[in-house]
Amino acid sequence: MTFGQPLFLLGTAAALIPLLVHLFDRRRPREVPFAALDFVLRSQKRTASRLKLKRLLLYLLRTLVLLAVPIALARPSFATAEAASVKRGVAATSIVVDTSLALRWGEGTRLFERAKDEAKSALRGLSGEEPATVVICTRNPTPVAPVGFERARLMGAIDDAAPGFEAIDLNRCLEVAARSLDDSPLPNRRLVLVSALTQASLRLEAQPPMGAGLKGEKVKPEFVVRDVAKGKDLPNRALVDVHAEAAPQLGPRAWQFTFTVRNFSKEAARDVELLLEVNGEVVQKGFVDLAAEGTAQKTLSWRFAQGGVATVTGRLEADALPDDDAHSVVLSVPRVLTALIVNGSPSPQKYKDEAFFTEAALSATGSPVKAVVRDADAAWREKLSDYDVVLLLNVDTPPAEVARALGEFVNAGGGLFVSVGDRVDPDAWNAVMGGLLPRKLRVVKTAVEPNQGDASTRAARLTQVALDHPVMVPFTGRAREGLLSTRFYRYALFEGDAQGVETEVLGTMDDGAPAFLASRRGKGRVFVYASTVDRDWSDLPIRTSFLPLMQRVAGWLTGTLDEREEVRPKVGEVVTLKPEANQSPAWAKAASGAEVALTALPQGGGVTGGPMPEPGPWQVVDAKGAVLEKLGFAVAIDAGASNLARHGLDALSDWLGEASVRTSGSGGPESSTPLWTWLLTAAVVAFFLEGLLLRK
Amino acid sequence: MLLDAATLSRIAGLKFRARAVVEGVLSGLHKSPTHGQSVEFAEHKDYAPGDELRHLDWKAYGKFDKFYVKRFEHETNLRAVMVVDTSGSMGFGTSGLSKLDVGRVMAATLAHLLIKQQDAAGVAMVAQGRFAEIPPRSTAGHLGAILDALETASPRGLTDLAMTADALAEKLPRRSLVCIFSDFFDERQDALKRILALRSRKHDVAVFHLVDKAELEFPFEDPTLFTSMEDDRRIEVNPREIKESYLEEFNRFLEATQNACRAADCDYERVRTDEPIDEVLLRFLGRRGGKL
Structure with missing residues (x-):
């Protein structure tokens, strides 16, 4: 117990007054001859024991009144004997207000509203000679003002504070708060922590914060903890992840979404509703059962009517913390692509036809590509602008006007795929198409004749694959092994990079020769495969990797695949975007109106912005305000922040090394009502009871 | 002067009628229930x-x-004895007159009225160890003796109602009217019973229970040392603390006394020392007239 105004304790000597009056009051009573003395004697005998008790009660009540008033005026507060021995009287105070996601929890009223009341109450409870400051505990905590007496400014800062969407590091905030008191001339320091005390925010394995004394020595401040959760648990469930993947087996543009739901409470929940929203409209509904402190997954699917960017949101039945019950993802649903397959080596036998495997791959179920196969003569008569991508499969050297048309087609945003074969004359191709290819053709290398008996062992193989490229992203794990085991009997070799052209090598043979080359030309893209797409020079067409490879090549050539697909930052993280050459993103905007500026990274590394302040879908706009739809992304709440498991007050007291933990409701002393108020109330009640007893 | 002229003038308008069971000798007023010697x-x-x-x-x-x-027809005279308690407690009074003062005024008034009606009236003043009696006479000069005796009485000693009852039973051979003026503060349990037992000897008993306002209301506030008026007992109490209990005890005593009198077919009249004496007597006489 410590006292703010210990001098008032001298007033407790007044409690001796009733005893002194009892001992020294010797007034002589008036003598009255009375006829009915027998009745007086009888009454006195009858009431003697009751009167004795009454006199004792009166004595106690009077003593209580005279004791409670000076103690109340001395402004008592709880503290351990250790703290009380060194920290008495006024203290410089720093009030730390937690803004973690947990403070958004609420049944009717959010905990943060209570936290603000508690912080203001703590501020009001300080005596006039106690300097104070407030630290709103955010990702970058700083004191609202230097420690001083600007109460109005501190009150305003508390009023303006808002809860965040992540688990804030309270230990850091306490350090900042402790340091903010270093400049105070007062020897006593006090930290008031207003928090929900979640384990995600406060690490008790760390050392409690220390301040610096007037001579630079370390000083342990007095701690007062105001638990806004009133010592209760904060049950919560959250939608912590959404995994989206294409589901071609369900039809074109079909996707399935696997939602991961975690129950952080100690009670199981049955039939929790889960909604699937596409662009804000509910399209599917499901239910999940959640074990106590368990995790469940639920998969819902949806087939998009058309391609384009879509915002998909999973939304759980709301609980006391609704902010983590929704989880969004921004998808790029492939649109229907039209492809012109130019068959350079047609054959009536399908398995010998140059275009057979490619057409089959692009026309498979779930493929976004609508392919048209033409021989070279017919193809040159086609209007190229009607197609998204043109695939030249082992084609003779195109006429000059066709080569020019192909160049214009690519520069305008079209995609060009080139595979070689025995019909491709490198010199003639270089002369006509050299300016369009990533690298000029050199010669054709034969690793082994396909017909030889040991061809399968002597054939060339892929050794390196650029798995970070969108085309190659699916080839991880066993899929990568399948791709790398492809045999190449014969393949084209290429010259070095042409000047001014950036070429990406997505795969190389075991001799280092490129197998896949990609480059951008104008608004379009070019992809070159160094072997054949039939079985003449390679067995790639009959491998399982061929189908997804061709579909993703078609997607990349038309710009429907890009790096944005993996942009899923958490709240508090920095977002990095890779815009196309013709895009200049300037801002990211949330539906709530929040904005984050995007800045360009050096060496064409894209743009970056953040940390992201809130969850949900975000749009990206350029400097003119035009929405760059394909760069949109979704921000998620970290699952750790949704875990609202709390520290016990005992553990907290052990950590702080003193018994100064208070709660704002049941489970401990009422922190919003100071102790002196109770003492004064007790004095008034005792005074009233004393009067009542006297009247009887 | 004990007798108040205004009081006497108001009582004179009423006819005092004894009960049928009391013998009297004055013709025309009091008919005897027995047949005896007469001219009619x-x-x-x-x-x-x-x-x-x-x-x-x-x-x-x-x-x-x-x-x-x-x-x-046998016409009779009424014999009446005014018994006045002169114990120490009768000296208490807070309204100007003590209980003894009020008792002897009432006794004198009734004696005056009886003698004026040619009835015989006497007086007995009693306390512990004392019994002073003036036998009943109907002569006009006897009233002076009664008044003198009453006037010289002073309050002292303990109340002894039992001894009074025994002496009256011995000295009253004929049916008589016995009027008792007392506060009945007698510690013995059977004292009142023995007084009321006179009724079983065919005497007409009227009880005048004298109480003071202070005894009824216990108006004391500050700590007080109460002393007895009959012996040397004393006690210091805070009157506010025991007031409720005292009033409860005292009212129970008044109720018990009244109920005992009514059970024994005796007249009971509670007399406060601060109320007009003539009103008390008129109330008493009026009630007796209703019985005839």
Whole structure:
């Protein structure tokens, strides 16, 4: 117990007054001859024991009144004997207000509203000679003002504070708060922590914060903890992840979404509703059962009517913390692509036809590509602008006007795929198409004749694959092994990079020769495969990797695949975007109106912005305000922040090394009502009871 | 002067009527329930052995040849004794008059009225070990003796109602009216019973229970040392603390006394020392008139 105004304790000597009056009051009573003395004697005998008790009660009540008033005026507060021995009287105070996601929890009223009341109450409870400051505990905590007496400014800062969407590091905030008191001339320091005390925010394995004394020595401040959760648990469930993947087996543009739901409470929940929203409209509904402190997954699917960017949101039945019950993802649903397959080596036998495997791959179920196969003569008569991508499969050297048309087609945003074969004359191709290819053709290398008996062992193989490229992203794990085991009997070799052209090598043979080359030309893209797409020079067409490879090549050539697909930052993280050459993103905007500026990274590394302040879908706009739809992304709440498991007050007291933990409701002393108020109330009640007893 | 002229003038307008069971001698006012010697013929009855021969009506024998005995109306005088308690507690009073003052004024008033009606009145003043009596007489000069005796009485000693009852039973041979003026503060359990036992000896008993306002209301506030008026007992109490209990005890005592009197068929009149004495007497006399 410590006292703010210990001098008032001298007033407790007044409690001796009733005893002194009892001992020294010797007034002589008036003598009255009375006829009915027998009745007086009888009454006195009858009431003697009751009167004795009454006199004792009166004595106690009077003593209580005279004791409670000076103690109340001395402004008592709880503290351990250790703290009380060194920290008495006024203290410089720093009030730390937690803004973690947990403070958004609420049944009717959010905990943060209570936290603000508690912080203001703590501020009001300080005596006039106690300097104070407030630290709103955010990702970058700083004191609202230097420690001083600007109460109005501190009150305003508390009023303006808002809860965040992540688990804030309270230990850091306490350090900042402790340091903010270093400049105070007062020897006593006090930290008031207003928090929900979640384990995600406060690490008790760390050392409690220390301040610096007037001579630079370390000083342990007095701690007062105001638990806004009133010592209760904060049950919560959250939608912590959404995994989206294409589901071609369900039809074109079909996707399935696997939602991961975690129950952080100690009670199981049955039939929790889960909604699937596409662009804000509910399209599917499901239910999940959640074990106590368990995790469940639920998969819902949806087939998009058309391609384009879509915002998909999973939304759980709301609980006391609704902010983590929704989880969004921004998808790029492939649109229907039209492809012109130019068959350079047609054959009536399908398995010998140059275009057979490619057409089959692009026309498979779930493929976004609508392919048209033409021989070279017919193809040159086609209007190229009607197609998204043109695939030249082992084609003779195109006429000059066709080569020019192909160049214009690519520069305008079209995609060009080139595979070689025995019909491709490198010199003639270089002369006509050299300016369009990533690298000029050199010669054709034969690793082994396909017909030889040991061809399968002597054939060339892929050794390196650029798995970070969108085309190659699916080839991880066993899929990568399948791709790398492809045999190449014969393949084209290429010259070095042409000047001014950036070429990406997505795969190389075991001799280092490129197998896949990609480059951008104008608004379009070019992809070159160094072997054949039939079985003449390679067995790639009959491998399982061929189908997804061709579909993703078609997607990349038309710009429907890009790096944005993996942009899923958490709240508090920095977002990095890779815009196309013709895009200049300037801002990211949330539906709530929040904005984050995007800045360009050096060496064409894209743009970056953040940390992201809130969850949900975000749009990206350029400097003119035009929405760059394909760069949109979704921000998620970290699952750790949704875990609202709390520290016990005992553990907290052990950590702080003193018994100064208070709660704002049941489970401990009422922190919003100071102790002196109770003492004064007790004095008034005792005074009233004393009067009542006297009247009887 | 004990007798208040205004009080006496108001009482004089009423006729004092005794009960049928009390004998009286004044003609026209008090009829006797017994037949006796008189000049006024009442009726004849058949002679029976044992009747006095001097009452035989010889004229009737001449006419009817049967023996008849003559019977006469027997007029009587009322004998009344005013018993006044002169114990120490009767000296208490907070309204100007002590209980003894009020008791002797009432006794004197009633004696005056009775003697004026040719009835016999006496007085007895009692306390522990003392019994001073003036026997009942109906002469006008007797009133002075009664008043002198009452006037010289002073309060002292313990109340002894039992001794009073025994002395009256011995000294009152005929049916009499016994008026008792006392506060009945007698510690013995059977004291009141023995007083009321006079009623079983055919006496007409009227109880005047004298109480003071302070005894009824216990108006004391500050710590007080109460001393006894009959012995040397004393006690210091805070009156506010015991007031409720005292009033409860005292009212229970008043109720018990009143109920005992009514059960014994005795008249009971509670007299506060601060109320007008004539009103009390008129109330008493009026109630007795209703019984006749």
